[in-house]
Amino acid sequence: MINKIAITGGTHGNELTGVYLVKKWQRSPKLIERSSFKTITQLMNIDAIKEVRRYIDHDLNRSFSSTDLANDGLDTYEAKLAKELNIKLGKKGSKSPNVDFIVDLHTTTSNMGLSIVVSNMSKTTWRAISYLCQKEPNLKVYRWQGDIENAFVDSIAPNGFAIEVGAVPQGVLRADLFLKTEALIYHLLDFIEKENLGDNLELPNEVEIYDHEKLVDYPRDENGDIVGMVHQDRQDKDFTLIKEGEPLFLTLDDEVISYKGESMYTLFVNESAYYEKGFAMTLARKRVIALVG
Amino acid sequence: MINKIAITGGTHGNELTGVYLVKKWQRSPKLIERSSFKTITQLMNIDAIKEVRRYIDHDLNRSFSSTDLANDGLDTYEAKLAKELNIKLGKKGSKSPNVDFIVDLHTTTSNMGLSIVVSNMSKTTWRAISYLCQKEPNLKVYRWQGDIENAFVDSIAPNGFAIEVGAVPQGVLRADLFLKTEALIYHLLDFIEKENLGDNLELPNEVEIYDHEKLVDYPRDENGDIVGMVHQDRQDKDFTLIKEGEPLFLTLDDEVISYKGESMYTLFVNESAYYEKGFAMTLARKRVIALVG
Numbered sequence: 001m002i003n004k005i006a007i008t009g010g011t012h013g014n015e016l017t018g019v020y021l022v023k024k025w026q027r028s029p030k031l032i033e034r035s036s037f038k039t040i041t042q043l044m045n046i047d048a049i050k051e052v053r054r055y056i057d058h059d060l061n062r063s064f065s066s067t068d069l070a071n072d073g074l075d076t077y078e079a080k081l082a083k084e085l086n087i088k089l090g091k092k093g094s095k096s097p098n099v100d101f102i103v104d105l106h107t108t109t110s111n112m113g114l115s116i117v118v119s120n121m122s123k124t125t126w127r128a129i130s131y132l133c134q135k136e137p138n139l140k141v142y143r144w145q146g147d148i149e150n151a152f153v154d155s156i157a158p159n160g161f162a163i164e165v166g167a168v169p170q171g172v173l174r175a176d177l178f179l180k181t182e183a184l185i186y187h188l189l190d191f192i193e194k195e196n197l198g199d200n201l202e203l204p205n206e207v208e209i210y211d212h213e214k215l216v217d218y219p220r221d222e223n224g225d226i227v228g229m230v231h232q233d234r235q236d237k238d239f240t241l242i243k244e245g246e247p248l249f250l251t252l253d254d255e256v257i258s259y260k261g262e263s264m265y266t267l268f269v270n271e272s273a274y275y276e277k278g279f280a281m282t283l284a285r286k287r288v289i290a291l292v293g
Numbered sequence: 294m295i296n297k298i299a300i301t302g303g304t305h306g307n308e309l310t311g312v313y314l315v316k317k318w319q320r321s322p323k324l325i326e327r328s329s330f331k332t333i334t335q336l337m338n339i340d341a342i343k344e345v346r347r348y349i350d351h352d353l354n355r356s357f358s359s360t361d362l363a364n365d366g367l368d369t370y371e372a373k374l375a376k377e378l379n380i381k382l383g384k385k386g387s388k389s390p391n392v393d394f395i396v397d398l399h400t401t402t403s404n405m406g407l408s409i410v411v412s413n414m415s416k417t418t419w420r421a422i423s424y425l426c427q428k429e430p431n432l433k434v435y436r437w438q439g440d441i442e443n444a445f446v447d448s449i450a451p452n453g454f455a456i457e458v459g460a461v462p463q464g465v466l467r468a469d470l471f472l473k474t475e476a477l478i479y480h481l482l483d484f485i486e487k488e489n490l491g492d493n494l495e496l497p498n499e500v501e502i503y504d505h506e507k508l509v510d511y512p513r514d515e516n517g518d519i520v521g522m523v524h525q526d527r528q529d530k531d532f533t534l535i536k537e538g539e540p541l542f543l544t545l546d547d548e549v550i551s552y553k554g555e556s557m558y559t560l561f562v563n564e565s566a567y568y569e570k571g572f573a574m575t576l577a578r579k580r581v582i583a584l585v586g
Contacts, residue, residue, distance in 0.1 A: 020522070024545040052568075053346075109462040169402035169462030171565035175525035175543050229313070232468035250468050252317040272464035275345075 002124065002159070002192045004038045005101040006089050007185060011061050011153050012273070013048025014170040017178050018105025021185070034189050036196035040099070042089065044153065047077060052171045054273055061104070061162075065151040066092060090156035101128075102160035103188060104153040105181060107168040109272040110281075111236040114180050115140040118161040119150040124195075125159045126291050130203045131191040136184060140239050141209045142267055142284065167236070170272055205291050210239060210265055210284035218280045219249050219257060227252050230270045230280055242266050242283075249280070295417065295452070295485045297331045298394040299382050300478060304354050304446050305566070306341025307463040310471050311398025314478070327482050329489035333392070335382065337446065340370060345464050347566055354397070354455075358444040359385060383449035394421075395450040396481060398474060401459035402565040403574075404529040407473050408433040411454040412443040417488075418452045419584050423496045424484040429477060433532050434502040435560055435577065460529070463565055498584050503532060503558055503577035511573045512542050512550060520545050523563045523573055535559050535576075542573070 007025070009018025022041045025032050032039040043049060045060045057076035068074055069086050086092055089099045101124070106117075114136060116129060133139050142164075144150075154160035163184060165177045194201055219228035228251035234242070242248070242259050249257040264283040268274060271281075300318070302311025315334045318325050325332040336342060338353045350369035361367055362379050379385055382392045394417070399410075407429060409422060426432050435457075437443075447453035456477060458470045487494055512521035521544035527535070535541070535552050542550040557576040561567060564574075 020519075020545065023520075027545055109465050167462070169460070169465075169565050171463065171568065172402050172563055173519075173522040174528060174563070175522045176528060178522060179525065226313075226466075229466040229468045229471060232472065235467060235469060252313065252320055270465055270467070272462050275464065 001196055002037050002100045004040065004099050005103065005189070005192060006040050006042055006099045006157070007032065007103055007105065008042045008044050008089070008153055009105045010046075010049045011044040011104055012054045012059075012106065013045045013050070014052050014054050015105075015107040015168075016171065016173045017107045017165060017168065017181055019043065019049055020173055020178065021105060021182055024182075032185070032189060034193040036193055037100075039189065042085070044085065044104075045078070045081065054170070061106075061153055062151045064092065064153060064155050065149045067149070068151065085153075086156050089153075092156040097156075097158055099157045100159060101125075101192065102154040102157040103185065104160070104162040106162050106164045107170075107177070108164050108166035108268065109169055110166050110268045110270060111238045112164050112166040112268065113140060113238070114138055114177075114184060115142055115164045115239075116161050117142050117144055117152075117164050119144050119152060120154065120158075120160055122159045123291075125161060126207065127195070127201075127203060128159070128188060128191050129161070130205075130207050130291055131201065132184060132187055133207060134204060135187045139184070141207060142212065143209045144212045146212070166238075203291070206288050207291065208286065208288050210267060211287055213264060213283045213285055215279035216248075216281050216283060217278050218275070219251055226275065228255075228257065231256060234266065234281075235270060238267050238269050239265055294489055295330050295393045297333065297392050298396065298482070298485060299333050299335055299392045299450070300325065300396055300398065301335045301337050301382070301446055302398045303339075303342045304337040304397055305347045305352075305399060306338045306343070307345050307347050308398075308400040308461075309464065309466040310400045310458060310461065310474055312336065312342055313466055313471065314398060314475060317475075325478070325482060327486040329486055330393075332482065335378070337378065337397075338371070338374065347463070354399075354446055355444050357385065357446060357448050358442045360442070361444065378446075379449050382446075385449040390449075390451055392450045393452060394418075394485070395447040395453035396478065397446040397453070397455040399455050399457045400461040400463075400470070401457050401561060402462055403459050403561045403563060404531045405457050405459040405561065406433060406531070407431055407470075407477060408435055408457045408532075409454050410435050410437055410445075410457050412437050412445060413447065413453055415452045416584075418454060419500065420488070420494075420496060421452070421481060421484050422454070423498075423500050423584055424494065425477060425480055426500060427497060428480045432477070434500060435505065436502045437505045439505070459531075496584070499581050500584065501579065501581050503560060504580055506557060506576045506578055508572035509541075509574050509576060510571050511568070512544055519568065521548075521550065524549060527559065527574075528563060531560050531562050532558055
């Protein structure tokens with residue numbers, strides 16, 4: 001039973017879709033009310049939203065590891081904010097959390113279309129994903145399971161994921177993708193309502209996902225400065241297979257760097273925020289996973 | 294006779310195409326060398342480039358009015374920088390300027406394609422534009438002549454314009470548009486070389502332009518907060534006619550605001566940097582102007 005879901009926007013202050021969807025629902029709360037559970041909305045990184053920046057001191061969406069949340073010595077703006085949000089929307093790992101499900105709204109400058117980034121493996125999370133994929137056949141699912149503990153916003157609730165929509169520039173509100181994100185949230189709320197009310201949902205028992213494999217960095221010189229860009233043939237090719245020998249980068253010296261390695265799918269191709277994180281795209285394997293239970 | 298041209302990049306620190314084109318030419322200066330004149334390159338807003346922000350204190354590309362350049366009381370980062378750059382690349386209004394032509398490289402999140410923004414009406418500027426339109430039939434020309442003195446970077450030299458290329462998100466390098474901008478610069482250098490060497494260029498004696506008419510702001514509430522976005526049917530419709538009654542904005546209350554007024558062309562539709570400047574797009578008239586002389 002889901003008693004409360006939180007829709008969070010503006011975790012990154014320059015990703016306006018989530019910010020303005022939350023503003024819309026704060027103006028018109030009936031749009032997200034359902035009979036069997038409570039929906040709350042939360043604008044996340046208030047100072048960064050004001051400045052239309054991703055963050056003030058560091059990335060809020062990497063600030064929710066249990067270690068960092070327990071570390072009283074961390075006193076950056078986002079570290080303090082993460083602790084406050086964890087109390088309000090968590091607590092992380094609690095047996096009686098304040099919120100049962102978090103959906104965190106993001107945009108990307110990559111051509112990711114309408115996609116979900118998920119690390120949580122809970123049954124409710126994946127039943128929701130299966131339902132959404134049924135309703136939105138173009139929806140793609142990217143499963144991220146790193147070596148380190150998940151420190152994303154949605155990790156502080158028992159169920160949840162992030163929605164990534166693109167391509168949208170930072171600091172821009174695109175109506176078409178705003179409306180697609182909004183529609184996806186209404187499907188999610190409908191799903192929870194149906195689950196809570198005991199509807200016998202006929203869900204596919206498997207989901208096609210893109211499973212994170214590794215990161216690929218830009219070509220850089222000895223000082224770490226970028227000296228090449230994503231090749232024009234790879235630009236916008238998210239969720240698209242890349243094979244050995246296909247063009248990957250174009251350098252400032254007019255050299256083409258080709259892809260080496262086994263065939264993979266490229267995701268988050270040329271996302272603005274990842275230049276500083278040190279990757280030009282991620283590589284993933286497509287697989288089908290069975291839903292448990 | 295053009296003795297020196299300056300190619301300037303990074304006037305806005307988050308518009309990477311110009312930054313990396315300048316870096317490319319600083320690595321390979323022969324690419325922009327020609328026999329009859331000198332080409333110099335300049336990275337403009339160094340601190341903003343480091344921070345991948347448009348500016349530090351205020352917009353450098355609005356900082357070159359004669360009044361501001363002469364005002365010793367202005368001591369913001371960009372005001373001081375503008376004075377230094379004016380000495381190096383100007384001086385504005387001088388009869389013996391250090392540079393004869395400035396081409397300032399920009400990108401936009403709007404779907405402006407390959408375009409020129411020009412305020413200068415010098416014969417050399419417009420012969421260059423005519424030549425470029427001949428070489429690149431998709432090139433569009435936007436003439437901006439405001440009520441106030443032109444304070445753009447290119448205003449400090451006797452001839453010049455800005456190149457605007459999009460759609461590119463801020464903080465992103467797109468190889469396709471990088472290559473198109475690069476090719477346009479080589480055409481410009483070829484033009485100057487031919488003019489200097491006395492080639493008998495057969496140029497069209499008229500140019501089709503989009504003449505700036507006015508700005509259109511987003512729908513805002515009583516606090517000035519944006520409460521609507523560019524309607525999905527108008528998004529990406531740069532250099533496209535809008536007629537009375539066609540959808541212009543979609544509000545957060547699901548209302549469609551239609552365009553009122555005489556038919557015009559919409560430009561800079563939904564440019565990220567203009568949210569704070571207070572406009573969602575500009576309106577222009579298409580006309581054909583004759584080249585003088």
